[in-house]
Amino acid sequence: MSTSRRSLLGGALALACFPGAARARTIEKLKADGVLRVAVYRDFEPWSWRDASSKLIGIDVEIGELIAKTLGLRAETVDFLADEDVGDDLRNMIWRGSLVGGTVSDIMMHVPVDRQFALANDRAVIGGPYYREGFMMACALDTDCEVPPPQFKGRKLAAELDSIPDFYLSGGFGGVLRSDVTHVLSGAAAIDSVKQGKADVALATRAQVEHAMQAGAERLKVRKGPLPALPSPGWDVGVAVKDDARDLADLLDQMIAGFRKDGQIDAILAKHGVTPHAPLSV
Amino acid sequence: MTFRITRTAGLLAGASLAFAAPSFAAGDQVTPAAATAAAAAAATAAGPTDADLMNDEKTPGDILTYGMGPRGQRFSPLTTINAGNVSNMVPAFSASLGGEKQRGQEAQPIVYDGMIYVTGSYSRLFAFDAKTGEEMWQYDARLPDGIMPCCDVVNRGAAIYGDKIIFGTLDAHMVALNRKTGKVIWNKTLAPFDAGYSFTAAPMIVKGKVIYGNSGGEFGVIGKVEARDVNTGELIWSRPTIEGNMGVGAGGKPTTMTGKLNASWEGDQWKTGGGATWLGGTYDPDTNLVFIGTGNPSPWNSHLRPGDNLYTASTLAIDPDSGEIKWHYQTTPHDGWDYDGVNEFIPFDMDGKKLGAKADRNGFFFVLDRTNGKFVSAKPFVSKTTWAKGFDAKGKPMFDPANRPGAPSTEKGTTVFSAPSFLGGKNWMPMSYSQQTNMFYIPSNEWGMDIWNEPIAYKKGAAYLGAGFTIKPLYDDHIGVLRAMDPKTGKIAWEYKNKAPLWGGVLSTAGNLVFTGTPEGYLKAFDAKTGKELWKFNTGSGVVGSPVTWEDGGEQYVAVMSGWGGAVPLWGGEVAKAVQHINQGGALWVFKLPKS
Numbered sequence: 006m007s008t009s010r011r012s013l014l015g016g017a018l019a020l021a022c023f024p025g026a027a028r029a030r031t032i033e034k035l036k037a038d039g040v041l042r043v044a045v046y047r048d049f050e051p052w053s054w055r056d057a058s059s060k061l062i063g064i065d066v067e068i069g070e071l072i073a074k075t076l077g078l079r080a081e082t083v084d085f086l087a088d089e090d091v092g093d094d095l096r097n098m099i100w101r102g103s104l105v106g107g108t109v110s111d112i113m114m115h116v117p118v119d120r121q122f123a124l125a126n127d128r129a130v131i132g133g134p135y136y137r138e139g140f141m142m143a144c145a146l147d148t149d150c151e152v153p154p155p156q157f158k159g160r161k162l163a164a165e166l167d168s169i170p171d172f173y174l175s176g177g178f179g180g181v182l183r184s185d186v187t188h189v190l191s192g193a194a195a196i197d198s199v200k201q202g203k204a205d206v207a208l209a210t211r212a213q214v215e216h217a218m219q220a221g222a223e224r225l226k227v228r229k230g231p232l233p234a235l236p237s238p239g240w241d242v243g244v245a246v247k248d249d250a251r252d253l254a255d256l257l258d259q260m261i262a263g264f265r266k267d268g269q270i271d272a273i274l275a276k277h278g279v280t281p282h283a284p285l286s287v
Numbered sequence: 288m289t290f291r292i293t294r295t296a297g298l299l300a301g302a303s304l305a306f307a308a309p310s311f312a313a314g315d316q317v318t319p320a321a322a323t324a325a326a327a328a329a330a331t332a333a334g335p336t337d338a339d340l341m342n343d344e345k346t347p348g349d350i351l352t353y354g355m356g357p358r359g360q361r362f363s364p365l366t367t368i369n370a371g372n373v374s375n376m377v378p379a380f381s382a383s384l385g386g387e388k389q390r391g392q393e394a395q396p397i398v399y400d401g402m403i404y405v406t407g408s409y410s411r412l413f414a415f416d417a418k419t420g421e422e423m424w425q426y427d428a429r430l431p432d433g434i435m436p437c438c439d440v441v442n443r444g445a446a447i448y449g450d451k452i453i454f455g456t457l458d459a460h461m462v463a464l465n466r467k468t469g470k471v472i473w474n475k476t477l478a479p480f481d482a483g484y485s486f487t488a489a490p491m492i493v494k495g496k497v498i499y500g501n502s503g504g505e506f507g508v509i510g511k512v513e514a515r516d517v518n519t520g521e522l523i524w525s526r527p528t529i530e531g532n533m534g535v536g537a538g539g540k541p542t543t544m545t546g547k548l549n550a551s552w553e554g555d556q557w558k559t560g561g562g563a564t565w566l567g568g569t570y571d572p573d574t575n576l577v578f579i580g581t582g583n584p585s586p587w588n589s590h591l592r593p594g595d596n597l598y599t600a601s602t603l604a605i606d607p608d609s610g611e612i613k614w615h616y617q618t619t620p621h622d623g624w625d626y627d628g629v630n631e632f633i634p635f636d637m638d639g640k641k642l643g644a645k646a647d648r649n650g651f652f653f654v655l656d657r658t659n660g661k662f663v664s665a666k667p668f669v670s671k672t673t674w675a676k677g678f679d680a681k682g683k684p685m686f687d688p689a690n691r692p693g694a695p696s697t698e699k700g701t702t703v704f705s706a707p708s709f710l711g712g713k714n715w716m717p718m719s720y721s722q723q724t725n726m727f728y729i730p731s732n733e734w735g736m737d738i739w740n741e742p743i744a745y746k747k748g749a750a751y752l753g754a755g756f757t758i759k760p761l762y763d764d765h766i767g768v769l770r771a772m773d774p775k776t777g778k779i780a781w782e783y784k785n786k787a788p789l790w791g792g793v794l795s796t797a798g799n800l801v802f803t804g805t806p807e808g809y810l811k812a813f814d815a816k817t818g819k820e821l822w823k824f825n826t827g828s829g830v831v832g833s834p835v836t837w838e839d840g841g842e843q844y845v846a847v848m849s850g851w852g853g854a855v856p857l858w859g860g861e862v863a864k865a866v867q868h869i870n871q872g873g874a875l876w877v878f879k880l881p882k883s
Contacts, residue, residue: 046747046748049747049748052748085433086433086435086481086482086483087746087747087748088435089506089746090744090745090746090753091745091746091747091748092745094747097435103432103433103434103435104390104436104439104440105409105430105432105434105436105440105457106430106432115748116748117745117748117750119743119745121743122745138749138750166506166507166559166586167506167507167585167586167746167751168749168751169749169750169751169752171586171591172588172591172751172752175554175591176588176590176591176694180591180593183553183554183591183593184553184554185554186554186555187554187555188507188555188556188558188559190507210749236742236752237743237750239750240743240745240749240750242748
């Protein structure tokens with residue numbers, strides 16, 4: 006199965022196909038019900054994951070709860086399995102729901118705030134950026150983390166399958182490192198393999214690396230120099246609501262800007278070991 | 288509220304436990320008919336045996352297997368309805384699947400002991416009286432929230448054996464029901480649905496084993512073929528399709544390695560190499576081989592995985608007793624176009640040779656020696672194949688290097704136009720082989736695709752490199768083409784062009800007839816020799832199921848499911864425009880000749 010080949014119908018055609026799709030709940034209705042349904046990614050440390058007691062925790066979970074609290078509501082948070090791309094996730098969680106039933110959520114956390122992406126996903130309104138994400142390399146203490154990447158040849162490298170770090174390490178530099186890459190199912194797992202001595206180098210998102218440094222910094226160090234020819238300038242992370250909930254979207258934009266100003270976002274990020282990075286799209 | 292089941296807590300914790308009793312009894316609904324069926328004749332009381340299944344081609348009074356025989360030829364020796372009188376054919380009855388769940392109906396009916404068994408969208412199984420269409424019972428799998436079927440909520444059919452009717456569900460369970468009452472006999476978890484697994488194919492039963500493949504799963508899962516005891520549902524063997532992975536036997540004991548470690552994969556890519564077997568297979572009693580097709584490799588971008596990437600986009604011949612791979616043939620080595628290789632391989636004999644044929648996604652019709660997998664021929668069955676100029680005498684494609692999508696970079700890669708599109712010269716819908724005309728009847732589609740590499744796409748909240756696809760019809764006036772192909776010469780004897788893409792199976796009969804359905808709602812009958820359209824009937828919704836025929840009490844019946852859906856309406860672009868006016872549905876239609 007290939008990536009993003011199943012982009013489903015968008016726009017008017019989708020409406021024609023799913024005439025019964027429910028309208029988003031108005032702000033009045035949210036207030037009357039007293040509940041804000043929040044969707045977060047499953048197994049997505051440090052943003053949303055389950056601790057040893059199965060409790061759903063993480064940065065996105067806490068920001069969602071903060072939004073609900075500010076609206077005078079209780080957050081009802083669901084962690085969902087990622088589909089082939091974020092456009093599919095928006096369809097499943099925000100504007101249509103799954104074909105197999107289940108309700109849509111009022112807001113989805115951790116949606117890229119990117120103009121091209123928003124144009125291609127016009128059934129959702131995307132905004133309220135709260136972080137700018139990028140990639141970072143972490144190494145075991147006995148590994149020189151600052152060498153040009155081709156010199157990692159023969160070292161054990163770890164990356165999340167199919168991610169930009171995977172493409173960078175497996176496909177970059179003429180593929181010289183391809184046989185040295187161990188593929189795991191998440192960025193967190195890639196860093197864990199360095200922590201556990203199973204790998205020398207991991208490439209993951211900045212938030213994943215910094216969060217891992219919070220507990221276990223004695224076994225990791227971070228590459229300070231740039232990663233040459235990394236095919237990603239970084240991206241902004243925000244929230245999404247259904248296209249007919251623009252009033253809620255506007256409210257969220259203002260609210261999240263307020264949280265960034267008054268330090269509440271910074272505090273949540275810091276709690277999980279992540280350094281605040283202001284989004285570019287504000 | 289939405290209750291999502293998570294890996295760490297929930298309904299199916301320890302889902303691998305065997306359920307002796309129905310696991311969801313509380314939620315499943317079985318509706319007994321008002322009238323009970325007449326007592327079955329002693330001959331059928333015990334139900335179909337292994338021998339009956341193997342003999343299905345020769346017993347036109349029943350349909351016991353997916354493909355109307357283990358070889359999957361979808362050919363009937365019946366001649367009561369023929370090219371001379373098919374124009375008189377009328378509906379005998381129609382039976383609605385009801386509910387609000389009118390999505391794609393891709394099933395092939397099973398007919399036995401006065402009953403017609405069909406599966407419906409959303410993992411439902413129905414038993415109808417074969418004479419009247421009266422519903423005898425219905426089983427609805429209770430599907431959990433949060434399952435993620437990739438391409439509509441279809442099911443392609445059930446298998447029958449002894450007192451059981453068996454089918455797979457969208458949450459990756461296999462369920463065996465009592466064929467008379469619909470009560471659950473066993474219910475097994477094949478794979479965790481909350482890791483994205485599902486199940487849509489019709490299971491196959493060979494020598495008391497249910498043999499099936501896998502579908503869905505998180506990115507980077509590998510394909511498997513598995514066998515379970517038909518009476519208990521216990522796993523007998525499991526065979527990964529990617530070289531380097533170990534097979535598993537009963538009790539989870541490792542058996543043998545598939546292929547050779549790192550022969551056609553670098554590093555640890557074989558652990559996540561794709562090759563799903565989501566369409567099931569065929570079986571040849573003659574050589575005692577199960578033939579099953581494998582999906583495309585992952586990751587999508589072929590530049591990241593140099594090598595042939597065995598055994599993706601291949602046909603595998605597997606010994607059903609041991610689960611060992613006896614031979615393989617790869618239809619698209621080092622796939623870079625998403626030419627999934629799952630299509631059916633149909634055994635047939637020609638000039639005294641034991642052969643088999645496969646019409647692949649990649650637009651070529653392959654003939655192989657089914658005893659050893661040796662290449663015989665590969666001929667295009669669609670008007671355009673850009674990715675390869677043809678196949679050489681050794682059975683290797685002559686690639687056009689300019690037609691492989693470029694490596695990704697920080698810029699949007701150059702767009703390549705490739706034909707067929709990733710939806711294939713032929714997709715899942717099964718072709719038919721006529722023992723009367725010795726021709727294959729292939730439901731094909733004429734479309735290509737722009738493919739490019741996206742420098743910035745987003746997945747699971749993060750940037751990643753994606754691939755973009757736009758499917759484009761090759762012609763203004765048609766996409767679907769039903770073609771009659773001579774396997775000896777590769778020549779097309781005739782073709783029928785259809786405006787919308789063809790997405791349903793084909794049936795041929797000794798009455799010089801070929802049947803197939805169209806998204807426009809018609810079941811159509813053609814002269815098998817000339818392709819002349821002899822009869823059509825509009826069922827009220829798109830036909831994407833596989834037609835069958837049988838005889839009962841001296842009358843011949845033809846049946847097909849009606850209900851538009853499947854993967855086609857899920858893609859946008861120009862193809863979606865061609866099908867957006869088609870109404871949903873969900874009904875079994877049965878036809879016969881009027882009594883004079």
